[in-house]
Amino acid sequence: MHPLRTFAVFTALGFRRFSAYRLATAAGAFTNTVFGLIKASITVGVIGAAGGELAGYDALTGATYAWLTQAIIAPVQIFAWDELAQRIRTGDIAVDLARPVDLQMTYLAGDLGRAAFQVLPRGLPPLVAGALVTGLALPHTALPYLLGALALLLGVVVSFLCRWLVNIAAFWLVELRGLMTLYVVSVGAFSGVLIPVHWFPSWLASVAAASPFPSMVQTPVDLLMGRVEGAPALRLLAVQVLWVLMIGVAGRVALRRGVRTVVVQGG
Amino acid sequence: MCARWWFKVADPRVLAPYRALLASRLQSQLAYRRSFALDVFGAVGIGLLEFAEVYVIFANISILGGLDFAGVALLFALANIAFSLADMTVGHLDALPTYIRTGLLDAFLLRPLSVLGQLVTSDVQLRRLGRTAVAVVILAVALPASDIDWRAETVYLLILTPIAGAAIFAALFVLAAAAQFWLVDGAELTSAFTYGGSYAASYPTSIFTMPVRVLFTFVIPAAFTAYLPTLLILGIPGPPDTPVWLGWLTPVAAAVAWVVALLAWRLGLRHYTGTGS
Amino acid sequence: MTEQPIIEAEGLCRDFTVRTPLGRFRRAKRTVHAVADLTFSVAHGAAVGYIGANGAGKSTTIKMLTGILVPTAGTVRTCGLEPHRRRKELARQIGVVFGQRSQLWWDLPLRESYRALAAVHDLDPARARARLGELVDRLDLASFLDTPVRQLSLGQRIRGEIAAALLHSPRLLVLDEPTIGLDVLSKERLRVFLVEERAAHGTSLLLTTHDMDDVQRLTERVLVVDKGRMAFDGTLTGLVDVVGAQRVMVVDLVEACPGLDQVAGTELVGVEAGGLRQRLAFTPGRTTAAQVLAAVAERAVVRDLAIEEPDIEDVVRKLYLAR
Numbered sequence: 001m002h003p004l005r006t007f008a009v010f011t012a013l014g015f016r017r018f019s020a021y022r023l024a025t026a027a028g029a030f031t032n033t034v035f036g037l038i039k040a041s042i043t044v045g046v047i048g049a050a051g052g053e054l055a056g057y058d059a060l061t062g063a064t065y066a067w068l069t070q071a072i073i074a075p076v077q078i079f080a081w082d083e084l085a086q087r088i089r090t091g092d093i094a095v096d097l098a099r100p101v102d103l104q105m106t107y108l109a110g111d112l113g114r115a116a117f118q119v120l121p122r123g124l125p126p127l128v129a130g131a132l133v134t135g136l137a138l139p140h141t142a143l144p145y146l147l148g149a150l151a152l153l154l155g156v157v158v159s160f161l162c163r164w165l166v167n168i169a170a171f172w173l174v175e176l177r178g179l180m181t182l183y184v185v186s187v188g189a190f191s192g193v194l195i196p197v198h199w200f201p202s203w204l205a206s207v208a209a210a211s212p213f214p215s216m217v218q219t220p221v222d223l224l225m226g227r228v229e230g231a232p233a234l235r236l237l238a239v240q241v242l243w244v245l246m247i248g249v250a251g252r253v254a255l256r257r258g259v260r261t262v263v264v265q266g267g
Numbered sequence: 268m269c270a271r272w273w274f275k276v277a278d279p280r281v282l283a284p285y286r287a288l289l290a291s292r293l294q295s296q297l298a299y300r301r302s303f304a305l306d307v308f309g310a311v312g313i314g315l316l317e318f319a320e321v322y323v324i325f326a327n328i329s330i331l332g333g334l335d336f337a338g339v340a341l342l343f344a345l346a347n348i349a350f351s352l353a354d355m356t357v358g359h360l361d362a363l364p365t366y367i368r369t370g371l372l373d374a375f376l377l378r379p380l381s382v383l384g385q386l387v388t389s390d391v392q393l394r395r396l397g398r399t400a401v402a403v404v405i406l407a408v409a410l411p412a413s414d415i416d417w418r419a420e421t422v423y424l425l426i427l428t429p430i431a432g433a434a435i436f437a438a439l440f441v442l443a444a445a446a447q448f449w450l451v452d453g454a455e456l457t458s459a460f461t462y463g464g465s466y467a468a469s470y471p472t473s474i475f476t477m478p479v480r481v482l483f484t485f486v487i488p489a490a491f492t493a494y495l496p497t498l499l500i501l502g503i504p505g506p507p508d509t510p511v512w513l514g515w516l517t518p519v520a521a522a523v524a525w526v527v528a529l530l531a532w533r534l535g536l537r538h539y540t541g542t543g544s
Numbered sequence: 545m546t547e548q549p550i551i552e553a554e555g556l557c558r559d560f561t562v563r564t565p566l567g568r569f570r571r572a573k574r575t576v577h578a579v580a581d582l583t584f585s586v587a588h589g590a591a592v593g594y595i596g597a598n599g600a601g602k603s604t605t606i607k608m609l610t611g612i613l614v615p616t617a618g619t620v621r622t623c624g625l626e627p628h629r630r631r632k633e634l635a636r637q638i639g640v641v642f643g644q645r646s647q648l649w650w651d652l653p654l655r656e657s658y659r660a661l662a663a664v665h666d667l668d669p670a671r672a673r674a675r676l677g678e679l680v681d682r683l684d685l686a687s688f689l690d691t692p693v694r695q696l697s698l699g700q701r702i703r704g705e706i707a708a709a710l711l712h713s714p715r716l717l718v719l720d721e722p723t724i725g726l727d728v729l730s731k732e733r734l735r736v737f738l739v740e741e742r743a744a745h746g747t748s749l750l751l752t753t754h755d756m757d758d759v760q761r762l763t764e765r766v767l768v769v770d771k772g773r774m775a776f777d778g779t780l781t782g783l784v785d786v787v788g789a790q791r792v793m794v795v796d797l798v799e800a801c802p803g804l805d806q807v808a809g810t811e812l813v814g815v816e817a818g819g820l821r822q823r824l825a826f827t828p829g830r831t832t833a834a835q836v837l838a839a840v841a842e843r844a845v846v847r848d849l850a851i852e853e854p855d856i857e858d859v860v861r862k863l864y865l866a867r
Contacts, residue, residue, distance in 0.1 A: 027453035034459035037479060038467050042324075045474030049328040175302045181309030185316045194320045201326045287663030295651045370645035376612045377647070378664050379635040540628060541558070541614045 006101050007109045014113025025118070028074060029125040036070035036126040040134055043195075055198040060137045061225065067130030068221045069193050074122035075115040076155050076216050078187045080180045081163045085170035088258070097259065104164065104252055111160040112153075119152075139226035147233050148224030154240035155220045158212050161247040162187075168251060171258030186211070192218030212243040284380055288388040296393050303394060310397030314351070317469065318343060318405060332471025337412035338501055339471065344406035346468040346493035348399055349432025355395035357387055357437045360444035361461075364454050372539070383441070383532055416502055424496050424514070431517040432468075432492030438524035439464055439487065441532055448535035464489040473506045484513075491520040548624050550716050550748040551586040551609060555618035558604050558772075578604040580772040581618070588715075591742060591749040593763035593780075597857045601772040602752045606720055609750070610640055623715055636665060639709030643721035646701065647708055648693045654704050655689045658711060665712040672711070679707040682737055699730035706734070710741065716748045717741075723755050735761045756791070756853045760828055768863060775863050781829030787862035790825040792852040793836050797822070798845040807839045 018025070043062040047054045057065060084107065087093045096103055130136050139145070166183050170176050188194055190213035197208050197218045208214055219236045222228045228236060296303055321343055325336040334342060366372045366386070375385045415421060443457030450456055468489035472480055484490040495514035498505045505511060558579040563571040579601040586592050596602050607613035608620055611627030611634055620627060623637045641647075648657040662672040680686050683703045688696060696704060702722060709717060723731045739762065741747060751762055759766055759780055766783050768776035776783055784790075792813060795804075800819035805812045807824060809831030814823035826836050833851055840846060 021452060023450070023452040024455060027450065027456035030456050031459040031463070034463045035466065038463060038470075041475045041479060042470055045332055045470075046324050046328055049331050054327055175299075175305065177302070178305030178309055181306075181312060185309075185312040188316050189319055194316075195323050199323055199327055201323070204323070284663045284666060287660050291649055291652055291656050291660045294656070295649065298651075370642060373607070373612050373642070374645070374647040376631065377610060377635055377638075377640050379632040379666075380664060540612060541616070 003102070003105070007105060010106045010109035011113040011116070014110035015117045016113075017110070018114045018117045025121045029122050032070045032074060032122060033126045033129045036067045036129060037133065039070065039194075040066035040130065042066075044134065055196065056227070057196065057198075060135055061227075063130065063134035064137045064225060065196055065221060067126050067134070067136060068224060069217055070126040071123040072152060072155070072217065072220055073193060075118045075152070076159050076220070077111070077115070077163070078159065078184075078191060078193055078216065080184050082167060082170075082176060082180065084164065084167035085176050088167070088170040104248070104255065107164065108157065108160055112156060115156045137225070139224075141226075144223060144226035144229065147229075147237070148220055151220040151223040151237060151240060154237065154244060155216045158215045158240060158243050158247065161244060161251055162212060162216075164251045165247060165254060168254040168258055171254075171261055187213055187216065190214060191216045192221065212247060215240045215243050285384050285388050288385060289391060292389065292391055293393060306394035307397040310351075310394050311401055314347065314398035314401030317347065318401065321469075332473040333503065333505070334471050334497070334501075337409050338497065338503075340405055340409035341413055341500070342471065342493045342497045343469045344402045344409055345428055345432065345497060346465065346489075347402035348406065348429040349492045350436050350465040350468070351395050351398040351402060352429065352433035353436030353440060355392050355399070356433075357440040357444075358395065359390040359392060360386060360440050361447075361454070361457070362390075363444045363447045364451050367451075367539070376540070382536060386444075413501060415500060421500055424500050428493070428496040428517055431521045434521035435488050435492050435517070435524050436461070436465065438521065438528040441528040442524075445528065445531035445535035448538050460487055463487075468492045468494065470494075473509070477508075480509075488520040488524055491517045547588040549585040549621075550588045550590070550623060551584075551750065552621045553585065553605075553609070553618065554583050554620070556582040556605070556608060556615050556620055557617040558601075558608060558613065559616045577772050579608070579615075579769075582769070582772075582774055583618075584767060584774060584777060586748065586750065589746045589748055590765065591763045592751070593759035593766045594750055594752045594769065595754075595759065595766060595856055595860075596752075596769040596775075597860050600769045600860070602769060603720065604772075605769065606640075606718060606750075606752065610634070610638060610718060636712060637714055638716045638718060639712070639714035640718045641702075641705045641709045641720065641722055643702065643705075643719070643724045646693070646705065648701070648704055650694045651692055653690045653692055654685065654696070657693065657704070657708060661708055661711050667712060675711060675713060676707075679710060682740065683707050684733075699726050702726065702730075703734065703737075706737075710747075713745065714747065716750065718750045720752050721754065722751070723753065723758055731755070731757070738762055754856050756828075756856065756859075768860060770860055770864060775860065779829075783859070783863070784827055784829050787859050788827070790827050791833070791854060793824045793826065793833060793840075794850045794852060795822055795824070795837075795840055795844075795846050796820060796848040798847045801844045804840060804843060807836065807843075810836055810839075 040063040043057075043066045044059050047057055047059050047062045052058060054062070084093075087096065096106075099106070127136065162183070166176075166179055169179055173179065190197070190208040190211050192208075192214055193216075197205060197214050200208060219240060223233055223236065318340075321336075321339055324331065325339070329335060331339055363372075363386075371389070372382070372386075375382045375389075378385065410425075439461050443461050446457055447454045464483070464487045467475075467483045467487075472483060472490040472494040475483065480490070484495075491513070495505075495509075496517055497514075498509075498511055499514035556579055557577065560576045560578055562574050562576055564574060582601075582605065594602055594605070604613065608615050609622050609627060611622075611631040614628045622634055625634045625637075627634050648654065649660065658672075658676055662669070662676075667675075680689065683706065685700075685703060685707060688700050688704075691700075693701065693704065706719075706722065723734060726734070735758065738749070742749060749762065751758060753759060764779065766776065766778065766780050767774065768783065776786065790811075793810075797820055800817070802819060803812050803815045804822050804824065810824040810826040812822065813825045814821075816822070824836060824840070826833075837846070837849065
C-alpha cells in the first residue's frame with residue numbers, strides 16, 4: 001500500500017477509536033471549561049493589577065488567551081501518555097514491529113486522528129463559555145486562522161514526538177513514572193499552558209525558548225489570536241518544523257537502539 | 268446515638284482491620300525505595316510548578332486581589348497543604364471506575380468491613396507528601412515575611428485551617444467518587460470540582476466575579492480552605508461584600524461537606540448494588 | 545432437628561437496563577432479564593454445581609447470593625441472612641473466589657495478604673496461624689509464600705485465592721470458574737484438596753464451571769441455568785440421561801488392533817491410524833473412566849489416553865431441545 005494511504009488509514013483509525021468515548025469527551029470538555037473559567041479569572045485579575053495591560057495583553061485578550069489554551073490542550077495532549085511504553089514493557093511492541101509499516105509514522109497517524117477528533121468537541125465548549133463569560137478577541141481576517149491551524153497541527157506533532165521519546169525510554173528504564181512526571185511538569189512550566197511565556201522573567205523566558213515546549217501551546221495560540229503576524233509568524237512556524245525534525249529523528253534513532261537492546265538481551 | 272458511635276470508633280478493635288490494610292499498602296510502597304524516592308521527587312516537582320505560576324505572576328505585579336506576594340504565598344501554602352493531604356489519603360478514589368472494572372469493589376463488598384473504609388485504606392499515596400513538604404516550606408517563608416499580629420487565634424487558625432481544609436478537599440473527592448458510580452466513562456468530569464477546586468483555592472477568591480465567587484465559596488467550599496482564614500490571619504478586610512468572620516467557619520464547612528459526601532456515597536453504592544431505581 | 549438450608553432463593557429476578565446505539569445520536573433503552581424467577585435451595589453441607597452457557601445468568605446469581613447485587617424481585621437468604629442487608633455479617637460466613645479476579649494484594653508477598661485478611665476478619669491470632677498452617681500444608685503454598693502475588697503462576701495464584709477464601713473457615717464456599725485456564729495436574733490437585741476440605745469441615749460448596757469433570761468430581765447435584773431460568777435441577781446422572789451427554793475416551797495403543805467393540809458400557813465411535821488410535825464413547829454415571837480403561841487394558845496395551853468432555857454449551861443446548 002502507498003505510505004500516504006497507510007497513513008490515512010491509521011489516522012482514520014485513531015479518529016474512530018476516540019469517537020467511541022463520547023461521555024468521556026463531554027466530561028473532558030466540561031472540565032476544560034471550568035479550568036478555563038478559573039484561569040481566565042486569574043489572568044484578568046493579574047492584568048487588572050498590572051494596570052490594565054501586561055506584556056501586550058489587555059483584559060479581553062488575556063481572557064481570550066486563557067480560553068484558547070484550554071480549547072487546544074486536549075488535541076495537543078499535554079498530559080501523560082504511556083500506551084507505547086506499556087506495549088514495550090509487555091513485549092506487545094513485537095507485534096507492531098512485525099507489521100510492514102513505519103512504527104513511528106503509524107503512531108503519529110493515530111495520534112493525529114485522535115487530535116482531529118478532539119479539536120471540535122473538546123475545543124468549542126471552552127470557547128463558547130469564553131464568548132459568553134468574558135468575550136473573546138479573535139481576528140477578523142482569515143490568515144491568522146490559517147497560520148494558527150498549521151501551527152496547531154505542528155504543535156500536535158511536536159507534542160507527539162516528545163511523548164514518543166519519553167515512551168521509548170521504557171526500553172531502558174523499568175519505572176517510567178519519574179521521567180513522565182518530569183516531562184508533564186516541564187510541559188506545564190514552559191509550554192505557556194499555565195501563564196503566557198511572555199510574562200516570564202527574562203531568565204525563565206530564555207530557558208523556555210531553548211525548549212520545544214512553547215511550540216506546543218504558546219505558538220499556536222499566538223498565531224490563532226493574530227498576536228504574531230507576517231514574517232515573525234513564519235519564523236515561529238519554522239521553529240516548530242525544526243523541532244519536529246530534531247525530535248523526530250532522535251525518536252527514530254532511539255527506537256532503533258531500543259529494539260537492538262531487546263534483540264541482544266533476548267527480551 | 269452519637270455516644271454509641273463514638274464508643275464504636277474509639278474501640279481499637281474496630282479500627283484494627285483498617286490499620287492492617289493500611290500497613291500492607293504502605294509497606295508495598297516503601298518496598299521499592301528508589302522508585303518511591305523518584306515519585307516523591309516528582310510530587311515535589313509538581314508542587315514547585317504550581318508555585319512557579321504564582322512566582323511568575325508576582326514578577327509582573329505586586330498586589331493580587333488585595334494580597335501581596337507574601338500574602339498570596341501564605342494562601343497558596345495553606346490551600347496546598349490541605350489539598351495534598353487530602354490527595355494523599357483519598358485522591359485515588361478517582362480511580363473508582365477502574366476498581367469497578369477490575370472487580371476490586373466486589374472483593375471489598377465480600378469483606379466484613381465498610382467499603383469506603385477499605386477503598387480509602389487501599390491505596391494511600393505517601394509520595395504525595397512531597398507536595399505537602401513544598402507547601403510547608405513556602406508557609407515557613409511566607410509567615411515571617413507577612414505582617415502578622417501574632418495572637419492565640421492566629422496559631423489556632425494556622426493549625427486548624429490545613430486540617431479542616433484537608434477534610435473539605437477529602438469530602439470533595441468522596442463526593443466525586445460517588446458521582447462516578449453514575450458517570451463511569453465520564454469520570455473526568457469530577458476533576459473540575461476536585462482539582463479545579465484546589466486550583467481556585469490557591470488564589471484570592473476576590474479576583475473572581477460575584478457568581479464565580481459564590482460558586483467557589485458556597486457550592487464548592489474552596490474559599491474556606493485558605494482564602495477566608497488567610498484574611499483573618501493577616502487581619503485584613505476582604506472585598507466589601509464578604510464578611511470576615513466567614514473565616515472561622517472552615518470546620519463547619521468541612522462538616523457540611525462530609526455530610527453531603529457520605530450521603531452521596533451511600534446513594535452511589537446503593538446504585539451500584541442496584542437497591543435504588 | 546432439620547438444619548436451615550445454606551442458600552434459599554425464591555422467585556429471584558434481576559433486570560438490567562442496557563442502552564444500545566440506534567443510529568448516530570439516539571439510543572434505545574432495553575430491559576434485559578439476566579435472572580428470571582429462579583427458585584432453589586441448597587441444603588447445609590451440600591455441594592452443588594451451577595452451570596450454564598456464557599451470559600446465562602450465573603455470575604448475576606452469585607452476586608445476588610453474596611450481597612454484591614440486590615435482586616429486582618424475589619427473595620434470597622444465604623446462611624439464613626438476607627445478603628444485601630446483612631452484608632458484613634454474611635461476609636464472615638462465606639468465602640468467594642472469582643477465578644479471573646483477585647482478592648490478593650498483587651504487589652505484596654502472598655503471606656502478607658493472609659496477614660491482612662486475618663485482620664479483616666478479626667481472627668484470633670493463634671487460630672489464624674493454625675488455620676493458615678493447615679491450608680499452606682494442604683494446598684502446598686509453602687514454596688511461594690514469600691513471592692509477590694504478581695509473580696505467581698496462574699495455578700499458584702488460584703491456590704492462593706482459595707486459601708484466602710477459606711482462611712476464616714466459612715460455612716459456604718462459592719467458586720466461580722476456579723479451574724479455568726489451569727493445566728490438568730493443577731486441576732486435579734485442586735479437586736483433591738476441595739474434596740478433603742469438605743470432608744474435614746463440612747463446608748457447603750457452590751461451584752460454577754465449564755468443566756464437566758469439576759461437576760462430576762466435586763458435586764452431587766447440578767443446577768443448569770439457561771437465559772436466566774432454571775433449566776434443570778438434579779443429579780449429574782439425571783442430566784446425562786436427559787441429554788445423553790457422553791464422554792469420549794481416546795486411547796493410543798502400542799500395537800494396532802481391530803476395533804475395540806463390546807467394551808462394557810461403551811460404544812466404539814472411531815478407529816484411526818489403522819487401529820492405533822481408537823475412540824470409545826461412554827456415559828458418565830453408568831460407568832467410569834477407570835472402568836473403561838481397565839476393560840480396554842485387558843485387550844490391548846495402552847500407550848496414552850485422553851478424555852474428551854461433552855461441552856457444557858452443548859449440554860445446555862441439548863437440554864433445551866429435550867424439553
